[in-house]
Amino acid sequence: MAAREEPDRAGSAAARDALxxxxxxxxxxxxxxxxEAQLSDRLAASRFNVRIALQDLAAEGLVEIQRNRGAQVRKVSLEEAIEITEVRMVLEGLVAARAAERVSADQATELDEIGLLMRRAVTAGEYRRYSDLNHRLHALIREIAGHRTADGIIETLRGQLVRHQFMLSLLPGRPQTSLPQHEAVIAAIRDRDPKAAEDAMREHIASVLEALRSIDALSNQDGA
Structure with missing residues (x-):
């Protein structure tokens, strides 16, 4: 009888994170x-660790594993993306309020710097850079808040919205719309005003919802 392969937590975690x-x-x-075989070569990981990594990512909602068909990147419908964003609106509002309570002077300065870089990116039409800074800003706000449970949930939800976030980035005028919203969030956190920070973040995510619904409406028109 062949020896059963023992779990390698470090190896499977590394494969999961890379994938x-x-x-x-x-x-x-x-x-x-x-x-699995291709991922094993690409990630320099054993098939066993790749299999565990896929199972972990399935639990996060990034991967779908079907019996007799293997694993694939999970498709998230626009309707589900809207529901996920509704949940994000509540959680990210909570996180912004907590960040306003906990922000340090150095962290406030870092928020200001990101806001300035975002404005420069929009002015220069560097929308890919703006998108990267957007992610950096939200990550910093979660770091300042230090709410581990909310942080983990938000990161998992964000991962499921990758394709729809790309679609949003292509909407004409979207960066120009979201920039002042981000600046309002930054200002409220810097002012250590939890209510204003929560309201500003919820307003920002509400505009994301509106944009997603506009994509949904356009899709329905195209399919009519």
């Missing part, structure tokens, strides 16, 4: 098959 990063970066598209 998650690749999916979030768009290197694997929704619906694309994730073949």
């Amino acid at each position: 998650r990063e690749a999916i979030l970066a768009g290197q694997y598209l929704p619906g694309e098959r994730l073949v």
Whole structure:
């Protein structure tokens, strides 16, 4: 009888993190098959660790595993994306309020610097850079808040919205709309005003919802 392979937590965690990063970066598209043998070569990981990594990412909602068909990047419908964003609105509002209570002077300065870089990116039409700064800003706010439970949930939800976030970034005028919203969030956190920070963040995420619904409406028109 062949010896049963023992779990390698470090190896499977490394494979999981690398694969998650690749999916979030768009290197694997929704619906694309994730073949264990190919992933094993790409990630320099054993098939066993790749299998565990896929199971972990399935639990996060990034991967779907179907019996007799293997794993694939999970497709998230626009309707589900809207529901996920509704949950994000509540959680990110909570996190922004907590960040306003806990922000240090150095962290406030870092928020200001990101806000300035975001404005420069929009002025220069560097929308990919703006998108990267957007992610950096939200990550910093979560770091300041230090709410581990909310942080983990938000990161998992964000991962499921990668394709829809890309679609949003292509909407004409979207960066110009979201920039002042981000600046309002930054200002409220710097002023240590939890209510204003929560309101500003919820207003920002509400505009994301509105944009997603506009995409949904356009899709329905195209299919009519």
